Amino acid sequence: xxxxxxxxxxxxxxxxxxxxFHTPHGPVEMPAFAPVGTLANVKTLEPRDLAELGCELxxxxxxxxxxxxxxxxxxxxxxLHRFMAWPGPILTDSGxxxxxxxxxxxxxxxxxxxxxxHIDGSLHRFTPESVMQIEQALGxxxxxxxxxxxxxxxxxxxxxxxxxxxxxxxxxxxxxxRPDQALFGIVQGGIFPDLRQASAAFLAELxxxxxxxxxxxxxxxxxQMYQTLDETCPALPADKPRYLMGVxxxxxxxxxxxxxxxxxxxxxPTRIARNxxxxxxxxxxxxxxxxxxxxxxxxxEDCACYTCRTFSRAYLRHLYKANEITALRxxxxxxxxxxxxxxxxxxxxxxxxxxxxxxxxxxERYQISNQEVRHEQRRRRRATLTGTA
Amino acid sequence: xxxxxxxxxxxxxxxxxxxxFHTPHGPVEMPAFAPVGTLANVKTLEPRDLAELGCELxxxxxxxxxxxxxxxxxxxxxxLHRFMAWPGPILTDSGxxxxxxxxxxxxxxxxxxxxxxHIDGSLHRFTPESVMQIEQALGxxxxxxxxxxxxxxxxxxxxxxxxxxxxxxxxxxxxxxRPDQALFGIVQGGIFPDLRQASAAFLAELxxxxxxxxxxxxxxxxxQMYQTLDETCPALPADKPRYLMGVxxxxxxxxxxxxxxxxxxxxxPTRIARNxxxxxxxxxxxxxxxxxxxxxxxxxEDCACYTCRTFSRAYLRHLYKANEITALRxxxxxxxxxxxxxxxxxxxxxxxxxxxxxxxxxxERYQISNQEVRHEQRRRRRATLTGTA
Numbered sequence: 001x002x003x004x005x006x007x008x009x010x011x012x013x014x015x016x017x018x019x020x021f022h023t024p025h026g027p028v029e030m031p032a033f034a035p036v037g038t039l040a041n042v043k044t045l046e047p048r049d050l051a052e053l054g055c056e057l058x059x060x061x062x063x064x065x066x067x068x069x070x071x072x073x074x075x076x077x078x079x080l081h082r083f084m085a086w087p088g089p090i091l092t093d094s095g096x097x098x099x100x101x102x103x104x105x106x107x108x109x110x111x112x113x114x115x116x117x118h119i120d121g122s123l124h125r126f127t128p129e130s131v132m133q134i135e136q137a138l139g140x141x142x143x144x145x146x147x148x149x150x151x152x153x154x155x156x157x158x159x160x161x162x163x164x165x166x167x168x169x170x171x172x173x174x175x176x177x178r179p180d181q182a183l184f185g186i187v188q189g190g191i192f193p194d195l196r197q198a199s200a201a202f203l204a205e206l207x208x209x210x211x212x213x214x215x216x217x218x219x220x221x222x223x224q225m226y227q228t229l230d231e232t233c234p235a236l237p238a239d240k241p242r243y244l245m246g247v248x249x250x251x252x253x254x255x256x257x258x259x260x261x262x263x264x265x266x267x268x269p270t271r272i273a274r275n276x277x278x279x280x281x282x283x284x285x286x287x288x289x290x291x292x293x294x295x296x297x298x299x300x301e302d303c304a305c306y307t308c309r310t311f312s313r314a315y316l317r318h319l320y321k322a323n324e325i326t327a328l329r330x331x332x333x334x335x336x337x338x339x340x341x342x343x344x345x346x347x348x349x350x351x352x353x354x355x356x357x358x359x360x361x362x363x364e365r366y367q368i369s370n371q372e373v374r375h376e377q378r379r380r381r382r383a384t385l386t387g388t389a
Numbered sequence: 390x391x392x393x394x395x396x397x398x399x400x401x402x403x404x405x406x407x408x409x410f411h412t413p414h415g416p417v418e419m420p421a422f423a424p425v426g427t428l429a430n431v432k433t434l435e436p437r438d439l440a441e442l443g444c445e446l447x448x449x450x451x452x453x454x455x456x457x458x459x460x461x462x463x464x465x466x467x468x469l470h471r472f473m474a475w476p477g478p479i480l481t482d483s484g485x486x487x488x489x490x491x492x493x494x495x496x497x498x499x500x501x502x503x504x505x506x507h508i509d510g511s512l513h514r515f516t517p518e519s520v521m522q523i524e525q526a527l528g529x530x531x532x533x534x535x536x537x538x539x540x541x542x543x544x545x546x547x548x549x550x551x552x553x554x555x556x557x558x559x560x561x562x563x564x565x566x567r568p569d570q571a572l573f574g575i576v577q578g579g580i581f582p583d584l585r586q587a588s589a590a591f592l593a594e595l596x597x598x599x600x601x602x603x604x605x606x607x608x609x610x611x612x613q614m615y616q617t618l619d620e621t622c623p624a625l626p627a628d629k630p631r632y633l634m635g636v637x638x639x640x641x642x643x644x645x646x647x648x649x650x651x652x653x654x655x656x657x658p659t660r661i662a663r664n665x666x667x668x669x670x671x672x673x674x675x676x677x678x679x680x681x682x683x684x685x686x687x688x689x690e691d692c693a694c695y696t697c698r699t700f701s702r703a704y705l706r707h708l709y710k711a712n713e714i715t716a717l718r719x720x721x722x723x724x725x726x727x728x729x730x731x732x733x734x735x736x737x738x739x740x741x742x743x744x745x746x747x748x749x750x751x752x753e754r755y756q757i758s759n760q761e762v763r764h765e766q767r768r769r770r771r772a773t774l775t776g777t778a
Contacts, residue, residue: 039707039708039711039713040704040707041708041713041715043713043714043715044714044715044718045715046695046699046715046718046719047699048695048699068707068710068711069682069703069707069710073682073683073703076683077683077685077701077703077704078685083701083703083704083707084704085699085700085704293458293462294462294465294466296466296467306435306437310435310436310437310474311474312466312472314458314462314466314472315429315466315472315473315474318428318429318457318458318472319428319430321457321458322428322457324428324430324432325432325433325714325717325718326430326432326433326434326435328714329433329435329714329718330435
C-alpha cells in the first residue's frame with residue numbers, strides 16, 4: 001500500500017471479511033462485484049446507469065482495448081476514466097486470460113507470448129514489460145500482472161506454467177512504476193493445493209497491493225473450486241484484498257466470500273441478460289418462456305431496479321421475443337442490480353454477524369436448474385478442451 | 390373535438406402555426422415531432438429517456454402490434470400506455486401503410502385487405518371495422534383511419550384508391566366509438582392537386598378530430614412533396630391539427646411547417662443513429678469515419694443531450710466500430726434530442742414571429758451531402774418500384 005491505496009477491514013464472520021479498498025477514484029466497499037466493461041463499456045449501460053445501480057468498481061479488458069481502439073489512443077484521450085466517462089475505480093486484467101483463450105495461434109515462451117488477433121489475424125506479442133506499459137497507459141486504478149492460464153486439472157502443465165507465471169510476476173513488479181495504480185498478483189496452480197500454496201507464498205514475498213486467485217471456473221467442478229479456495233485463501237496475506245477472477249454466479253459468490261474472498265468480476269449478469277435469462281431469489285428465469293406472456297408482475301417483486309419498478313414480465317417478454325435492443329438493456333439493468341444488491345446484503349450481514357444466516361437462507365431458496373447445470377458443465381468441458389471459457 | 394380533446398392555436402407566421410393539442414394523457418405542443426415506437430418501444434430508449442428528451446407524443450405501429458404481441462394481449466395488460474409504461478400521449482397508425490409496404494401477398498378489395506404476415510407468412514385481413522377494433526383495444530390517444538397507400542405518381546391508381554380510401558374513412562368514423570380516443574382522417578391523392586383537394590374536402594365533411602397528409606415521401610421528389618403540401622394544406626380545416634405522416638428530415642420539417650403542418654413522425658432519427666449517422670446543425674456526420682478517431686469534441690458543441698454532455702466523438706466512434714449496443718443508444722439519444730430541440734426552437738420562433746429567420750439560417754447551414762441525396766433517391770425509387778419505403 002502507498003498513499004494512494006488503503007485496505008481497511010471492518011468486520012469478519014468466520015473467514016468472510018467486510019472491508020473497504022480505497023483507490024484514487026474512490027472507495028470500493030468489499031466484498032464487491034465488478035461488472036465487466038470489456039471495451040471500455042459495460043454492454044448496454046452508461047456511466048449514469050452504473051452509478052444509479054450502486055456500482056463502485058468496473059473491469060475493462062486489456063487485451064480487447066489494446067487491439068481496439070489501442071491503449072495509446074486511450075492514453076491520448078486522457079486515459080480510461082476520461083475516455084469512457086466513468087469517474088469511479090477501474091480494474092484492468094492483464095490480457096493473459098484472453099490471449100490464452102480468445103487469440104489465435106498463441107506461442108508462449110519464457111519471455112512472453114506471441115499471438116494473432118481474433119479480429120483480423122494480425123500478429124502481436126505480450127511480455128510482462130509490454131503489458132505493464134499498456135495497463136499504465138490505460139490508467140486504471142488497479143492493474144493485474146501477466147499470467148499464464150493452464151487447464152486447472154493438468155498437473156504437469158500447471159507446474160511448468162507456474163514457474164513462468166512467477167517470473168512474469170517479478171518482472172511486472174519491476175516494470176510497474178505508476179504510484180497511482182495498484183498492481184495485483186495472480187496466484188495460479190490449478191486444483192493442486194501444494195502448487196497453490198507455493199504460488200501464494202511466492203507472490204506474498206513480492207508484496208503486491210492485492211492478490212487474485214486465477215485459473216478457476218474454467219474446467220473444474222464447483223466442489224474443486226471451493227476446495228481450492230479452502231486451501232489457497234489462508235495462504236494469502238491477511239491484510240490485502242483477495243480477488244477471485246471470472247466468478248459471478250450467486251452461489252459461487254456466497255461460497256467464496258465464506259472462504260475469505262473480497263472481490264469478484266464476471267460477464268455472467270450482463271451476458272445472460274442478453275440471452276433473456278434473469279436473476280431472481282428463486283433462481284434464473286428465461287423471459288422468452290411462454291408462461292410469462294401475460295404475467296403482469298415485475299421480474300422480481302421486491303426489487304428496486306428501474307426495470308422491476310417500471311415493467312411487467314409480459315412487456316419484457318414481448319421485447320425479447322421481438323428482438324428489441326431495449327430488452328437487452330432492461331435485462332442487464334436488473335441482473336447487475338441483483339448482484340450489486342446481493343453484495344450490499346452480504347456486506348451488511350458480515351457487519352451484523354448474520355452472514356451465515358443470509359447464506360443459508362439464500363442458497364436454500366435459490367434453485368439452479370438442471371438445464372443450467374448441464375449448460376455450465378458443457379461450457380466448462382469446452383473451456384478445458386479449447387482453452388476458452 | 391369533444392371534452393377529451395382540444396386544439397388551441399397561439400400564433401402564426403405566414404401559414405406556420407404554433408398550437409397545443411390537448412389529449413387525455415397530456416398536451417402536445419405543436420409543431421411537434423413524434424418518435425416512432427414500432428413495437429411499443431422507441432428502439433434503444435426507455436420512457437424515462439423520452440421524458441428527459443422532452444418528448445410528448447410517441448407513435449406505435451398497429452400492424453406490428455397486431456401481429457405481436459397482439460392487440461388483445463395489450464388490452465388485457467391494461468392498454469398501450471400501461472403495457473409500455475409511457476404516461477404521455479400515444480398515436481397509432483392504422484397499419485394500412487405497413488400492409489401495403491411490408492406484408493406479403495396483399496390483395497385489396499372494396500371491403501378490406503388480405504395479407505400475409507412478414508414474420509411467419511400467416512394469413513390476415515384488415516377492414517376499416519377490424520382496424521378500429523384493434524386501435525381501440527390498443528388504446529392510444531390518437532387513432533388513424535385505414536387507408537390505401539398508392540404510388541404517388543400513378544394517377545389512375547390514385548383515382549381508384551382514393552374512392553376506396555374515402556369509403557373506408559366513412560366506415561372507420563362509424564365504427565369508432567371510444568370518446569377518449571381521437572380519430573384522424575388521412576388525405577390521399579398522390580401528387581395530383583385536384584385529387585388532394587377533393588380528398589381534403591371529402592374528409593373535412595366527416596369532421597375528424599385531426600387530418601393527416603398521407604402517401605408522401607415514398608417516391609416523389611422533395612419539390613413534388615412541397616408542391617403537394619402547398620396545394621393540400623389550404624384545403625384542410627383551419628381549426629384542426631395537421632399531420633404529415635412519415636416525414637422527419639430537418640429540411641422537410643421546416644418546409645412543411647412553413648406550409649401549415651403541425652405534426653410529424655419518422656423513423657429517421659432512430660434508424661440512422663443505429664447506422665452511426667448523427668444529426669448536427671451542419672448536416673449528418675457518420676461516426677464510423679476515421680477522421681473522428683481522436684476527436685475529443687462532442688457530436689455537437691452546443692447540444693445539451695446526455696450523449697453530448699458526456700462523451701467524445703472518439704469514444705462514440707470506438708463503440709460504433711466495435712459494434713457495442715451502447716453506441717446505438719447514445720446515437721439515438723442525440724438524434725431524437727436534436728429533432729425535439731429543433732421543434733422547440735421552431736415553436737419559440739413562431740411565437741416570437743422570427744420563424745422565417747430560423748428557417749433561412751438553419752437551411753443555409755445544414756448541408757445535405759451528395760451521398761445522402763443519392764441514397765434518398767435510391768430509397769425513393771425502390772419504394773416506388775416495390776411498394777416499400
